[in-house]
Every structure is written in C-alpha cells, then in structure tokens.
Amino acid sequence: MPGVVLRAHVAARQVRITAIGDLHASNAHLLLKMAVAALRSYPVTCLEIDLAGLGSIDDVGSSALEVCRRHCRSRKISFRVTGLAKAVRAAIIAAGQHHVLQRPQRRMLTGPSGPRSTLGCRTTGHATTSPRPHVHPKWLCHKAF
Structure with a gap:
C-alpha cells in the first residue's frame, strides 16, 4: 500500500502541513503526530492541512483530520483543510466527517x-x-x- 509524505511549513504564526500520497489507517497517525508536534513547538494561530497532493483517503484518515480539528479547537487555533480533489472530498463526506471541511468562523x-x-x-x-x-x-x- 502506498504511503504518505508529510511536509510542514511554518510562517507568520501559521503551520501548513502538505500531504502527498495516500492517507490510510497504516499512516494516519503520522499526520496527528506532525500536527500536535507543530502546535506544541510554535506559537501559531492557524493550522492548515493541504490535501492537494492526496490521492485517496479512508475512514481512519478522515478521523485523523477530525482529531486535528478538535485539537485546534481546544487550543483556540484556526483550522482549515485546503486543496481537496473531488474524490477526497467525497470520501471525507462518506466517512461522516463533513464538518472538517467547513470554513472557520471569523474571529470575534x-x-x-x-x-x-x-x-x-x-x-x-x-x-x-x-x-x-x-x-x-x-x-x-x-x-x-
């Protein structure tokens, strides 16, 4: 089963994690580890996960995105998912994690x-x-x- 390559870029109080490959049960924990490590290491206000290079995602990968969203919410950090292909968006919605795709509320x-x-x-x-x-x-x- 093909793996996933994760790259993190930190700039201007924002962390962008780019995922390339396939996000499945065998490697979804890597996304969580990288996101949590980045949020603990840097004083950020936004976590962006770019899935433009993602070929496929399963239920566990969708759940990993939800855990990242919850972790950000508990720390009052903005969270967004960008660069979704139609197939990846459909898989996330089919897994019941459609709220991960919602745009963040404006900060008040x-x-x-x-x-x-x-x-x-x-x-x-x-x-x-x-x-x-x-x-x-x-x-x-x-x-x-």
Whole structure:
C-alpha cells in the first residue's frame, strides 16, 4: 500500500502541513503526530492541512483530520483543510466527517458591549457585530462605551 509524505511549513504564526500520497489507517497517525508536534513547538494561530497532493483517503484518515480539528479547537487555533480533489472530498463526506471541511468562523473580539468583529461601521467608524457593515440594523450601530 502506498504511503504518505508529510511536509510542514511554518510562517507568520501559521503551520501548513502538505500531504502527498495516500492517507490510510497504516499512516494516519503520522499526520496527528506532525500536527500536535507543530502546535506544541510554535506559537501559531492557524493550522492548515493541504490535501492537494492526496490521492485517496479512508475512514481512519478522515478521523485523523477530525482529531486535528478538535485539537485546534481546544487550543483556540484556526483550522482549515485546503486543496481537496473531488474524490477526497467525497470520501471525507462518506466517512461522516463533513464538518472538517467547513470554513472557520471569523474571529470575534469581545468588548464591554459584547462580541464585535474587527470590521468597522462605514457610517460612524466604530466596530459592529455584523460581518457586512452596510447591511446591519441601526440598533447594532451604536456606541455603548
């Protein structure tokens, strides 16, 4: 059974792990080891797993991605999977791990008036809770502090 080659690249508080080959039960633990080691070794805010070079993935490989996502979530680190071929995406969905493919939520700042995004209101120049500041209701666009 063909193996997998994993490469890690660390830059600007982000770790990108690139997988090339086939991710199966015999080698899925290597992805977990590399991800956990990278997150412990570097002060990162984002883990990206690039699967563009992946030929196939099985249920255990999909579960390894889920464990990486949970590990990132417990450390409040952004997690994303990129470069998916249609066959790999279908295999992940068939394994029941479709939530691994969801895009990460925008990071929110918390202030005296509750959570706010980093976007500013275009009309008054202060932060709002809306990701689209030109479409939010007026009651979200007030200065409470």
